[in-house]
Amino acid sequence: MLDWTLENLSAEDVARLRSIYEPLTESVRALIDATIRSEVGAEAVADAKAQIDAATARLSSEQVDGSYGIRFTADGDQMPWGNVVIGVRNPVAPPLLIEEGDDGGVYTDFHLGAAYEGPPGHVHGGVAALVLDHVLGAAASSQEKPRLTGTITLRYLRMTRLGNLRAEARIARTDGVKTYAVGHLADDEGVTVEAEGVFIRPRWARD
Amino acid sequence: MLDWTLENLSAEDVARLRSIYEPLTESVRALIDATIRSEVGAEAVADAKAQIDAATARLSSEQVDGSYGIRFTADGDQMPWGNVVIGVRNPVAPPLLIEEGDDGGVYTDFHLGAAYEGPPGHVHGGVAALVLDHVLGAAASSQEKPRLTGTITLRYLRMTRLGNLRAEARIARTDGVKTYAVGHLADDEGVTVEAEGVFIRPRWARD
Numbered sequence: 001m002l003d004w005t006l007e008n009l010s011a012e013d014v015a016r017l018r019s020i021y022e023p024l025t026e027s028v029r030a031l032i033d034a035t036i037r038s039e040v041g042a043e044a045v046a047d048a049k050a051q052i053d054a055a056t057a058r059l060s061s062e063q064v065d066g067s068y069g070i071r072f073t074a075d076g077d078q079m080p081w082g083n084v085v086i087g088v089r090n091p092v093a094p095p096l097l098i099e100e101g102d103d104g105g106v107y108t109d110f111h112l113g114a115a116y117e118g119p120p121g122h123v124h125g126g127v128a129a130l131v132l133d134h135v136l137g138a139a140a141s142s143q144e145k146p147r148l149t150g151t152i153t154l155r156y157l158r159m160t161r162l163g164n165l166r167a168e169a170r171i172a173r174t175d176g177v178k179t180y181a182v183g184h185l186a187d188d189e190g191v192t193v194e195a196e197g198v199f200i201r202p203r204w205a206r207d
Numbered sequence: 208m209l210d211w212t213l214e215n216l217s218a219e220d221v222a223r224l225r226s227i228y229e230p231l232t233e234s235v236r237a238l239i240d241a242t243i244r245s246e247v248g249a250e251a252v253a254d255a256k257a258q259i260d261a262a263t264a265r266l267s268s269e270q271v272d273g274s275y276g277i278r279f280t281a282d283g284d285q286m287p288w289g290n291v292v293i294g295v296r297n298p299v300a301p302p303l304l305i306e307e308g309d310d311g312g313v314y315t316d317f318h319l320g321a322a323y324e325g326p327p328g329h330v331h332g333g334v335a336a337l338v339l340d341h342v343l344g345a346a347a348s349s350q351e352k353p354r355l356t357g358t359i360t361l362r363y364l365r366m367t368r369l370g371n372l373r374a375e376a377r378i379a380r381t382d383g384v385k386t387y388a389v390g391h392l393a394d395d396e397g398v399t400v401e402a403e404g405v406f407i408r409p410r411w412a413r414d
Contacts, residue, residue, distance in 0.1 A: 020249045031263045038266040048262035055255035056238045059245040067321035084331045114274035124291045125356040126340030130333030149332040153360040
């Protein structure tokens with residue numbers, strides 16, 4: 001059903017690809033921020049646009065059809081590098097680096113700038129949902145047992161300031177193919193959004 | 208509470224600014240797609256990165272502090288150009304153009320490509336949440352009466368294919384400062400995600 005691209009890359013291949021493409025992605029993230037905040041005039045914008053179009057033409061002269069997908073290393077590790085939340089090749093991703101906590105849950109510390117704005121100076125409520133959907137899903141999943149969102153509910157306690165943020169999630173309980181996860185988003189003054197969701201092991205990933 | 212920047216721009220000023228910055232934003236969107244999908248080698252990537260860094264330096268030589276915020280025209284129209292879902296200056300925004308339906312609801316037709324991927328070839332569940340949060344909020348709000356998300360619940364019926372999509376929303380009922388909205392996301396085979404939410408008029412926007 002899904003177009004998993006099997007590549008069997010060695011750890012060295014993966015490190016080499018990462019060293020080539022990750023700095024490019026970081027440069028594009030900085031460009032996104034500058035594109036939103038720039039106040040330069042028409043001539044400077046036209047010059048910058050010409051440079052960007054040239055870079056795009058160069059990069060797209062050889063490219064995969066469609067989206068990035070998920071590639072695998074020879075060790076069976078996933079490379080979800082195109083993922084909109086965690087992808088090291090996706091400039092839209094902050095990106096989140098999800099870590100395992102001592103209590104069996106997961107957490108991630110990250111920064112959201114001008115590109116994620118909704119209310120002035122604050123994180124778009126839907127971006128909070130995007131982050132929490134991913135983090136709760138990560139808490140509910142393991143590499144061997146991926147899970148997809150069944151339902152998720154977000155409760156907004158107050159607005160979330162743009163800046164340094166943390167998201168956390170853990171499994172509340174598991175019932176067959178359903179895993180119930182809870183979590184929250186916090187800024188430097190505490191929790192701003194609470195979430196709970198049901199994550200389901202897709203049919204193609206069941207035993 | 209919010210840093211609304213008042214600018215009193217004329218309609219001509221707005222059109223001029225849009226003609227300068229919107230093509231730039233569209234170029235950066237194309238670059239984001241190429242950055243994810245490119246298969247060119249290290250030398251070409253380094254060349255492209257140098258051009259991108261030069262463009263960023265040029266654009267950021269004069270820029271606003273912090274995020275874009277929302278500016279107003281002399282007519283009182285909002286310019287949420289930095290918004291992550293609808294912002295004409297935000298390359299992360301698809302962007303959505305939200306239209307009013309005949310039945311009092313709202314709808315939007317849009318395209319999501321490689322930059323919005325979760326499961327291979329499919330829209331990230333959190334991006335569906337981001338879109339639906341915004342579209343339900345738009346159905347629940349008017350320019351005079353902005354509303355922020357109180358709670359929202361998403362039900363995922365199946366995965367959403369990357370490509371041409373539609374989102375719709377309408378008000379189910381209003382009870383004082385609370386407005387209940389419902390809506391859905393659909394791909395070319397029908398509804399993929401259903402949503403319902405409570406949107407609250409913030410204290411600073413009440414009579």
